[in-house]
Amino acid sequence: MPEQKLTYGIIGNPVKHSLSPVMHxxxxxxxxxxxxxxxxxxxxxxxxxxxKDVRKTSSPIFGLNVTVPYKEKxxxxxxxxxxxxxxxxxxxxxxxxxxxxLIGHNTDGAGFLAHLAELQFDLKGxxxxxxxxxxxxxxxxxxxxxxxxxxxxxHLYNRTHQKAKGLVADLGKRMDxxxxxxxxxxxxxxxELADLLINTTSVGLHSDDPCLVDDSLIHxxxxxxxxxxxxxxxxxxxxxxARGAKxxxxxxxxxxxxxxxxxxxxxxxxxxxxxxxxxxxLLTYA
Ligand SMILES: NC(=O)c1ccc[n+]([C@@H]2O[C@H](COP(=O)([O-])OP(=O)(O)OC[C@H]3O[C@@H](n4cnc5c(N)ncnc54)[C@H](OP(=O)(O)O)[C@@H]3O)[C@@H](O)[C@H]2O)c1
Numbered sequence: 001m002p003e004q005k006l007t008y009g010i011i012g013n014p015v016k017h018s019l020s021p022v023m024h025x026x027x028x029x030x031x032x033x034x035x036x037x038x039x040x041x042x043x044x045x046x047x048x049x050x051x052k053d054v055r056k057t058s059s060p061i062f063g064l065n066v067t068v069p070y071k072e073k074x075x076x077x078x079x080x081x082x083x084x085x086x087x088x089x090x091x092x093x094x095x096x097x098x099x100x101x102l103i104g105h106n107t108d109g110a111g112f113l114a115h116l117a118e119l120q121f122d123l124k125g126x127x128x129x130x131x132x133x134x135x136x137x138x139x140x141x142x143x144x145x146x147x148x149x150x151x152x153x154x155h156l157y158n159r160t161h162q163k164a165k166g167l168v169a170d171l172g173k174r175m176d177x178x179x180x181x182x183x184x185x186x187x188x189x190x191x192e193l194a195d196l197l198i199n200t201t202s203v204g205l206h207s208d209d210p211c212l213v214d215d216s217l218i219h220x221x222x223x224x225x226x227x228x229x230x231x232x233x234x235x236x237x238x239x240x241x242a243r244g245a246k247x248x249x250x251x252x253x254x255x256x257x258x259x260x261x262x263x264x265x266x267x268x269x270x271x272x273x274x275x276x277x278x279x280x281x282l283l284t285y286a
Pocket of ligand 1: 135
């Protein structure tokens with residue numbers, strides 16, 4: 001039987017718009033590694049059996065990314081979690097160990113922090129407002145709450161108030177969430193004193209999406225960060241730029257979480273030149 005190519009990939013639903021194959025296949029090519037990164041669209045009832053197959057010694061799969069809606073759902077099917085994934089209770093990276101044990105990691109939180117560091121935004125003592133309480137907010141809030149140099153405050157707004165309360169209550173079982181205040185309604189958004197506004201909602205993905213933030217609220221002394229990267233300029237970022245605020249989209253987060261995933265799979269840091277090629281590949285397709 002011909003030997004199957006070393007395989008990596010992303011599981012989720014949908015996955016067809018993912019830019020991860022572009023980034024990781026660029027890295028394999030640049031490193032002259034004979035491996036491929038593929039899309040694995042899965043229905044919910046297929047996740048367990050897919051991961052069971054990955055455990056088999058005959059499987060060519062040595063690493064996976066996990067995206068919506070399975071970042072929490074994969075956890076019962078893994079053997080162990082990294083300390084950060086254990087805190088967040090969300091996994092976006094699976095390492096297949098040589099003994100075929102599956103280890104869950106979360107590189108979204110560290111990817112977000114790495115992008116902010118690149119933007120030279122120091123989080124210590126800052127007043128932060130987060131919009132949204134889904135999977136991305138879970139990883140970002142975990143990263144913020146675990147920072148040794150703590151922000152001053154985090155105000156969390158979500159369309160569904162109960163979901164935001166539930167998220168913070170859950171995180172609070174495993175970390176100090178004392179700096180997080182769950183606000184009652186996104187309609188009463190207060191960002192007057194905010195240094196950093198982070199949109200983690202999916203509002204802005206579609207061309208006819210509204211902007212959740214009234215433009216008069218945005219001021220020039222803040223960084224407005226939108227985790228969405230396609231479109232590169234969401235209505236929120238467009239307004240923020242018009243108001244003179246600094247802005248960033250989520251392409252940097254996508255890049256850094258991908259680099260960190262790759263490093264978990266290979267067990268080695270990536271060379272700066274390879275990282276540059278990965279980033280360029282994203283910029284070409286984003
Ligand atoms: N840059 C990156 O690398 C990266 C990584 C991950 C995700 N993302 C992006 O992040 C976004 C969120 O992903 P996710 O995994 O966190 O999704 P999710 O778990 O489904 O959460 C979606 C969030 O958006 C809110 N929302 C949805 N429609 C809304 C509306 N019409 N008005 C107000 N709020 C609304 C939801 O509020 P409710 O709780 O009320 O439903 C929830 O808070 C997506 O656009 C995704 O593409 C980017």
